[in-house]
Amino acid sequence: MHFNRTDKDDKFLLNLYKKLLYPRMVEEKMLKLLRQGRIGKWFSGIGQEAISVGSTLAMQRDEYILPMHRNLGVFTARDIPLKKLMAQWQGKISGFTKGRDRSFHFGTQDYKIIGMISHLGPQMALADGIALADVLKGKQNATLVFTGEGATSEGDFHEAINVAAVWNLPVIFLIENNGYGLSTPKSEQFKCKDLVDKAIGYGIEGIQIDGNNILEVYDTIDRITKDIRKTPRPVLLECLTFRMRGHEEASGTKYVPQVLFDEWEEKDPLKNYEAFLIQQEVITSDEVIDLKLAIKRDIELEIEAAFTEEEPEANSPQEEADMYFPFTQTVIAPSKLSTDKRYLDAITDGLDLAMQQYPNLVLMGQDIADYGGAFKITDGFTAKYSKGRVRNTPICESAIVGAGLGLSINGYKAVVEMQFADFVTCGFNQIVNNLAKTHYRWGEKADVVVRMPTGVGSGAGPFHSQSNEAWFTKTPGLKIVYPAFPVDAKGLLLAAIEDPNPVLYFEHKNLYRSLTALVPDGYYTTPIGKAVKLSNGNSFSIITYGLGVHWALDYLKNNPEINATLIDLRTLQPWDKETVEAAVKHTGRVIILHEDTLTSGFGAEISAWIGEHCFQYLDAPVMRCASLDSAIPMNKILEQDFLANSRLAQTVDKLLKY
Template sequence: MQFNRGDKDDKFLLNLYRRLLYPRMVEDKMLKLLRQGRIGKWFSGIGQEAIAVGSTLAMQSDEYILPMHRNLGVFTSRDIPLKKLMAQWQGKITGFTKGRDRSFHFGTQEYKIIGMISHLGPQMALADGIALADVLANKQHATLVYTGEGATSEGDFHEAVNVAAVWNLPVIFLIENNGYGLSTPKSEQFRCKNLVDKAIGYGVEGIQIDGNNILEVYNTINQLTMEIRKDPRPVLVECLTFRMRGHEEASGTKYVPQELFDEWEKKDPLSNYEAYLIEQGVLTSDSIVDIKIQVKRDIELEVEEAFNEDEPIANADQEQADMYFPYQQDVVQPSQTSSTEKRYLDAITDGLDLAMQKYPNLVLMGQDIADYGGAFKITDGFTAKYGKSRVRNTPICESAIVGAGLGLSINGYKAVVEMQFADFVTVGFNQIVNNLAKTHYRWGEMADVVVRMPTGAGTGAGPFHSQSNEAWFTKTPGLKIVYPAFPEDAKGLLLASIEDPNPVLYFEHKYLYRSLTAPVPDGYYTTEIGKAVRLAEGSKFAIITYGLGVHWALDYLKQYPESDATLIDLRTLQPWDKEAVNAAVKVTGRVLILHEDTLTNGFGAELSAWIGEHCFSYLDAPVMRCASLDTAIPMSKVLEEDFLAKARLAETIDKLLKY
């Protein structure tokens, strides 16, 4: 192994050695504790420390790093106290996640480190968003994100690198190629000779380096960061290395040929650098012993202190509250007394326009939303007004764009992400339910992202452009779900959603875009999230619904004016207005839950269960549901009309009243 110290003095080289030694000795301690049964799991990075240490020290302290679970050297090189890390690993209340998540699955704004989730790859899109925020804020910063060779097969890798390339984002994508994804060798992971060759396909620079040579790692990353701070662009760096332990200790290493261990043991990053420093006169055998004695003493002390930290105390109310960033909505009433007739679609445009004016740090992202104005022309004219830096066309990569939204939020921005159709959210599902929804619960960070979801049937668009998929998300703690039925609410709830620092899925019904017109208050105002509205009052029965179902119900009541029904428009599905539902049940004793989604496991099932559990004594008949058929949505107008719940509304109400 050839080291090149260049102009680095002895003090720098010695500091590098201490930084490299420390995570190795921490790992030695962890392996002993594992054998003693004092800890239950460990992911070892022995043999790979030079990558984490060298690259981290090449970054400025205020630049974000997004590591993986084998990058202990990132955390120690950012000077996070071992006691704090140990508390995290042991699930102590003083850990970064208060016992809610494991190992390195956390972030910390204090140290500018954003950890991974167990799904390989999503952190790369967050790096895009973080870097985008720096570019928009005119900060000359770089962002460093790690991934393994196995994760380069993930769609998240492709999407993140491609977005960074298209947008010229100052991101270093660092691949730790240690030869194995758990037990699967690289020969079964990809066919290209070198992973760095993937850079060619994205039109970005690619560099392959010896990941076990700490000076080569440091010098390479240091040079790249200096360049991309001034000339933003992504770079792909492949670090060749080897994992000397198993994927995690329980998996062992029997699947790895012994000759590989023999070969890579000779390339050990610590022993080779140590020998070089002795040769350079920076270290002696005696000084090495002294350093190790001191490091061991420090490690022992902090580890034992961490073991004595308090365990979490279970508090169900606190656990549920911490799913969301603390926020109390201050409802903004219309400042003007005037109103204007607006289509449902135009009310959404008005809301976005006002939000862009109110929040200079708000970024809109989506396919075709810039000059084209979006598939439904909701953002038509926005680029002329706000520029393409804030109204951003995206490649077709929903996962990366949702992840970039979270990255923007982490770095001080707000994001609104448009799904061209709500159906397409499936390819961004992981980022929504596992990153947006869980981020605050896990490590206290807000996820200030709104995902716009053009939803619903009625336009003959078939199985992949018509689904009502709100129930996929209403069961996911950490998300807020709004679903306006009228232009006034469409504007007010959208502005409320953008104000809210929590992740909000905003469902907007495509059928209503141009078919529904109503007065909308002028100027800026918000509608309360979690508050239903009573649209009709009666005593015979109650209809509880939302979205297009509201208009079906109104049509029914207009057709049958003698119905004497209470009509509740929920407007928000998470949280939903239990008080309004409870009051409606008390008054009527009979309840019909109506929604466009399919019957089985639709959101109505949750409403029905809650009413049965909490309002049983007021019921004069079973709670009944009217929903769409349990099939995919057909394209034919005749078939679609029969599919939709509206086709069975009158007969279901008749059945309810006759019970």
Template sequence: MQFHRKQKTDSELLSIYKHLLFPRLIEEKMLILLRQGRIGKWFSGIGQEAIAVGSTLAMQNDEYILPMHRNLGVFTTRGIPLKRLMAQWQGKLSGFTKGRDRSFHFGTQEYKIVGMISHLGPQMALADGIALADLIAEQPKATLVFTGEGATSEGDFHEAINVAAVWNLPVIFLIENNGYGLSTPINEQYRCKDLVDRALGYGIEGVQLDGNNILEVYDKLTELADDIRKNPRTVLVECLTFRMRGHEEASGTKYVPQELFDEWSKKDPLRNFEEYLLEQNILTENSITDIRSAFKKQIDGEVEAAFNEQEPEANAQHELSDMYYPYEAASYPPSSSSSEKRYLDAISDGLREGMQRHSNLVLMGQDIAEYGGAFKITDGFVAEFGKARVRNTPICESAIVGAGLGLSINGYKAVVEMQFADFVSVGFNQIVNNLAKTHYRWAEKADVVIRMPTGAGTGAGPFHSQSNEAWFTKTPGLKIVYPAFPYDAKGVLLAAIEDPNPIIYFEHKYLYRSLIGPVPEGFYTIEIGKANVLKEGQQLAIITYGLGVHWALDYLSANPQIAATVVDLVSLQPWDKAAVAAAVKATGRVLILHEDTLTGGFGAEISAWVSEHCFEYLDAPVMRCASLDTAIPMNKILEEDFLAKARLAEMIEKLLSY
């Protein structure tokens, strides 16, 4: 292994050595604790420290790094106290996640580190969003994100790099190629000779490094980061290394041929650099002993201090409240001036008001720029706000949701448009495992709104017509809204943009151009979690939302002999339990109506809640009217029979005659 010191002073080389040694000694301590049974799991990065340490030293302290679970050197090089890291690993209250998540699955704004989730690939898209915020703000910064060779097989890898390349984002994607994904060798993971060759396919620069050579990693990453700050672009770096321990200690290493261990043990990054510094007379055997002794004493002290810290106390209310970023919604009443507008135009108005109010708000989606979106909701926005903030995206829902979270982490707001709500399944992981859990895990907001053009009635078939709100209403950490009128569509959208929590905003495609109503001019908000009581009657209560609201009102208009209370929920998470309870008490009969399928639809949750909390007020069983438990057919005749509307009259008659 050849080291080239270039212009580095003796003290600089000694500092690099100490940064390299410290995580190795921590790792050795962890293995002792594991054998003693004092810790239960450890993902070892022994033999790979040069990558984490060298690349971290190359970045400025206020630049974000997104590491993986073998990158202890990132955390120690950034100066995080070992006591706090140990508290994190032990699930103590003083850890970064208050005992809610493991190892390096956390982030910290203080040290500008954003950790991974277990799905490996999603953090790469977060790096895109972080870098995009810097690019828009004209901040000369670079972002560094790690991945392993195994995760390069995931779609998130492709999506994130492709977006970064298309947008010229200042991101360094660093692959730690350590030879194995758990037990699967690289020849079973990809066909190309070198992963760095994939850079050609994205039209970006690719660099391959000896990941065990600390100076090679440090020098090249320093050079790249310096240049990227001046000339923003994306670079793919492959660092060749080897995993000297198991995937985690319990998995062992029997699947690895001994000759690989023999070969790579000669390339140990610490021992080789140590020998080089001895040759350069920067270290002596005595100074090595002294440095190691001092570090071991520090490590022993901080580890024991962390062990002695208190365990978290279980408090259900604290756990529930921490699912969401603390936010007291201000009230912004509507102006007295209004005009008749289509549902679609009300949404467009809301987006425009949000963009005017928040200079840090970015809209992202397929075809939303010059084309104005599939439904023309953002038509004219590029001319008004510019392409930096109104961004066409490649077809990659996962990366764009992740980029939205990255924007939020770096001080921006994001509204992401799904071209159709059905397509959100491709970005599902980012929503339910990243957006929804971020605040609970490490107290960081996820200031992202996802617009969801939803619903049937247009003969669009199984992949453009689904009502999929129930996929999200059961996910803690998300807020779900579903306005039924133009007035609500604008006001709830603006409330969602104001709220720093992740919000899924359902907008019904059938209503876009078919529904017109009064919409106030200017900025106003409607409280999330508050239902609208649209009619009051004593015979029954219809609890509904979305297009179901209009089905109910149309039926009652055609049957004036029926006196019904109609509750439009507007918000599905949180939902207005007080309004529902009042409707139950006033009528004694409840029909829950929604467009989604019957089994597992959100109506089941309302029905269960009413049965549990309002049983004494009921004069009949709670009934549900929903769509058939099938996929949505395209043929108009079949679609009409599928929809809940086809059974509404029958269900109302059944309920009233009970």
């Protein structure tokens, strides 16, 4: 291994050695603790430390790094106390996640490190959002994100790099090519000779280096960052290395040929660099021994201190509360001046006012810029707010939701438009595992709104018509709003954008141009979590939301002899249990109406809650009126039969006759 010290003085070289040695000795201690049964699991990065340490030291302290689970050297090179790290690994209350998540699955704004989730790849899109925020601020920073060679097969890898390339984002995508994804060798993971060749397809620079040579790693990252800070663009960096231990210790290494261990043992980053420093007379063998003894004493003290840290105490209300960033909505009352607006125009008005209210708000979605979006909701926005803040995206829902979280981490707000709510499946993981769990895991907000054009009525068939709110209402950490009227479409959108928590905003496509009503002028907000009573009757209660509200209103209008209470939930998470309970008490009979399919639709949750908490007030079983348990057909005759509305009269009749 050839080391080129260039103009580096002895002090710098020695510091690099200390930073390289420390995580190796921590790892060796962890393996001993594992054998002693004092810890339960460990993902070893032995043999790969030069990548973590060299790259981290080449980054500025205020630049974000997004590592993976073998990158201990990133955390130690940023000088996070070992006691704090050990507390995290042991699930102590003083750890970064308070015992809620494992190993390096956490972030820390203090050290500008954003850890991964277990799903390989999603952190790459977060790097895009972080870098985009820097670009919009005019801040000359780079962002570094790690991935493994196995994760290069994932869609998240492609999406994140493609977005960074199209948007010229200053991100270094660092691939640690260590030969194996768990037990699968690289020959069974990709066909290309070198992963760096993938850069060609994205039109970006690709560089391959010896990941075990700490000076080569440092110099390469240093050169790249100095360049892309001034001329923002992504770079793909492949670091060749080897995993000297199992995927995690329990998996062993029997699947790896011994010849590979012998070959890579000769390339050990620590031993080779240590020999180089001795040869350069930067350090002596005796000084190496003394240094290792000093580090060993420090490690022992820090680790033993962490073992004495307090365990978390079970606190169910606190666990549930911590799913959300602390926020108390201050409702802004509407003005007395109103203008007739279509449902669609109310959404446009809300977005327009939000863009004025929050200069750090960024809109992202397919075709939303000059074209104005599939439904023309953002028409004219680029001329008013620039393409920097109103951004066309490639067709990559996962990357864009992840970029929204990255923007939030770096001080921005984001509104992401799904062109159709159905397409959210392609960004599902980012929503339910990243947006929803970020605050619970490490206390960071996820200030992202996902707009969800939803519902039937246009004969669009199975892939453009789904009501998929129930996919998300059962996911703690998300808020779900679903306005039925233009006034709420504007007020709930502004409330959602104001809220620092992730909000899914369902907007019904069939109402866009068919529904017009008076909408207050100016900025106001509708309370999230508060239902509204639209009629007050004694016969029974209809609890509904979205298009179901209009089905119910039409039914009551066409049947004036029926006297019913009608509740529009408006928000599905959190939902207004107090108003529902009052309606049940008042009438004793309940129909829950929604456009979604019957089985496991959100009505099932409301029905179960009423049965558990309001049983004594009921004069009849709670009845659900929902759409068929089938996919949504395209043909209008079949679509009408599919919809809950076709069975509403029958359900009312059944309830009243009980």
